[in-house]
Amino acid sequence: MYRDLREVYWWSSMKKGIAEIVVKCPNCQQVKVEHQRPGGLPRSRRQHDSIWVIVDTMTNSDFLPVKTTHSAEDYARLYIQEVVRLHGEPVLIISDRGAQFTAQFWKSFQKSLGSKVNLSTAFHPQT
Structure with missing residues (x-):
């Protein structure tokens, strides 16, 4: 979001302000990409993973x-x-x-x- 906005707008502490808005925004939280490590393969009957x-x-x-x-x-x-x-x-x-x-x-x-x-x-x- 910051990258898109900085092309059109600017204000002091812009990055911090956007982060605060995103944290409070329900829509932003629902579409936010989770940064998680891949979980791996499911185990087989013989416990191969x-x-x-x-x-x-x-x-x-x-x-x-x-x-x-x-x-x-x-x-x-x-x-x-x-x-x-x-x-x-x-x-x-x-x-x-x-x-x-x-x-x-x-x-x-x-x-x-x-x-x-x-x-x-x-x-x-x-x-």
Whole structure:
């Protein structure tokens, strides 16, 4: 509201005055955008609350239900069961910088499979 009004009007303490008016205005309070953190996914019957997305450029994508509390060992077990079993061992993995994927265990695990691991740059997952 302040940005719109400042193009046409001006008075001293304008920003503060507009804020006071908006707080008292019922219509303004009803249409005001809430600034809340996203709530996350609903839990499945098996209590999964997150999705692990694996994109294989040759065979397509896998979407695996996981829990936010999974450790690197849990991801390794799931990786063997759902990815390596179906598609074989990958040559190159580009991973985000989640704690479970930067852990020494995960690095050693991928090395034992013969996979090279590159960590992506923030906001550029294709790197």
